[in-house]
Amino acid sequence: MQQLKSMRDLMEVARNAPRRTVAVSAAADEDILASVGAAMSAGLADFVLFGDLRRIREIAAAISVDLASFEIVDVPDAAESAKAAVALVSGGRADIVMKGLVESGIFIKALLDPLAGLRIDGNIISAIAVMEMRELDRLLFITDPGFIPAPDLATKKKIIGNAVGVMKKLGIAVPKVAVLCAAETVSEKIISTVEARKLQELNENGEIPDCVVAGPISLDLAVSEKSASHKKYVHPVAGKADLLVVPTIEVGNVLYKSMTYFAHVATGGVVAGTRSPVIFTSRSDTAETKLHTIALAVYLAKEER
Incomplete structure (x- = not known):
C-alpha cells in the first residue's frame, strides 16, 4: 500500500475501511464524546459507550453531540466500565476498545486480565x-x-x-x-x-x-x-x-x-502487542488527538482482518 504521510491521509483510508465497532470505557467526558461524535459523523466507526448514563447525556447535550446512533450501557463505576468495554471486544461484539476518563492503571488492569484474552502470550504491550x-x-x-x-x-x-x-x-x-x-x-x-x-x-x-x-x-x-x-x-x-x-x-x-503543547502538532497514537486494536489516549489529549487515534485504530483493525 501507499505510505501514509499525514493525518489527512490517515482519516481518508480509515473512512474507506470496513466499518468497525468501538467499545468506549468511562465515556462521560467532553473530549471523549466530542471525538466519538466526530468519528461517527465522519463514518469511521460505530460506538458502544460505557459509563454514567446521566452524565453522558448531560455532557452530550451541552456540546451538541447527538446520541441517537450510539448504544449506551449504564456503568457508573470507572473500573467496571473498563472491564465491560474489554469484555465486549473479547466476546466478539466489538473490534476495538477505547480508554475513556479512567486512570491508566485501572484500564491496563482490565486490558491485561487473562480472562479477557486480549494479550498475546510472549508479547509485550x-x-x-x-x-x-x-x-x-x-x-x-x-x-x-x-x-x-x-x-x-x-x-x-x-x-x-x-x-x-x-x-x-x-x-x-x-x-x-x-x-x-x-x-x-x-x-x-x-x-x-x-x-x-x-x-x-x-x-x-x-x-x-x-x-x-x-x-x-x-x-x-x-x-x-x-x-x-x-x-x-x-x-x-x-x-x-x-x-x-x-x-x-x-x-x-x-x-x-x-x-x-509547545509545537501544537497534530498527534494520535495506538497500543501494540494486543489481539485487537486499543485506543489509549491521555485524559488531557484533545478531541482532535482522540479522533486521529480512533482513525488509526480503525485502519489497523482493517489490516488485522
Missing part, C-alpha cells in the same frame, strides 16, 4: 505516538511514551518490533529507526548508549528485521539532515528517522507532550 510535523514529509512515530517505564535491552528489541509491525501496516516498507540518546557516541557510563549500539548491531545482524536501526543517535541527528551533515554523522537514518525509540517513559512522555 507498548505505546506508539504518531505526529504530523510541517517540517517533515512524513509521519513521525515515538515509542514507548506511555507503558514501559525503563525497558532493558531485550524489551527495547520487542518495542521496536511492535512499532515496526504497526508502521508496515501504514505503508512504511522499511522504517528508519533512531534509538535516541543524549549523543551519538557510546559511553560505558551511560547504559542507554551501550544498549542503543547493541540494538543497531542486532539490526545489522538480522535479529531486528524489516527496518534500519541507528543508535546511539541524538534527536537533532535523527530528524535534521542539516545537523547530521554539519556534525558529519553518516547513516541511512540520519535526518530521515521514521521512528524515535526513547530510553525511558519519562523521555517519551515529555517529548510527546512537548510536541503537543
Whole structure:
C-alpha cells in the first residue's frame, strides 16, 4: 500500500475501511464524546459507550453531540466500565476498545486480565505516538511514551518490533529507526548508549528485521539532515528517522507532550502487542488527538482482518 504521510491521509483510508465497532470505557467526558461524535459523523466507526448514563447525556447535550446512533450501557463505576468495554471486544461484539476518563492503571488492569484474552502470550504491550510535523514529509512515530517505564535491552528489541509491525501496516516498507540518546557516541557510563549500539548491531545482524536501526543517535541527528551533515554523522537514518525509540517513559512522555503543547502538532497514537486494536489516549489529549487515534485504530483493525 501507499505510505501514509499525514493525518489527512490517515482519516481518508480509515473512512474507506470496513466499518468497525468501538467499545468506549468511562465515556462521560467532553473530549471523549466530542471525538466519538466526530468519528461517527465522519463514518469511521460505530460506538458502544460505557459509563454514567446521566452524565453522558448531560455532557452530550451541552456540546451538541447527538446520541441517537450510539448504544449506551449504564456503568457508573470507572473500573467496571473498563472491564465491560474489554469484555465486549473479547466476546466478539466489538473490534476495538477505547480508554475513556479512567486512570491508566485501572484500564491496563482490565486490558491485561487473562480472562479477557486480549494479550498475546510472549508479547509485550507498548505505546506508539504518531505526529504530523510541517517540517517533515512524513509521519513521525515515538515509542514507548506511555507503558514501559525503563525497558532493558531485550524489551527495547520487542518495542521496536511492535512499532515496526504497526508502521508496515501504514505503508512504511522499511522504517528508519533512531534509538535516541543524549549523543551519538557510546559511553560505558551511560547504559542507554551501550544498549542503543547493541540494538543497531542486532539490526545489522538480522535479529531486528524489516527496518534500519541507528543508535546511539541524538534527536537533532535523527530528524535534521542539516545537523547530521554539519556534525558529519553518516547513516541511512540520519535526518530521515521514521521512528524515535526513547530510553525511558519519562523521555517519551515529555517529548510527546512537548510536541503537543509547545509545537501544537497534530498527534494520535495506538497500543501494540494486543489481539485487537486499543485506543489509549491521555485524559488531557484533545478531541482532535482522540479522533486521529480512533482513525488509526480503525485502519489497523482493517489490516488485522
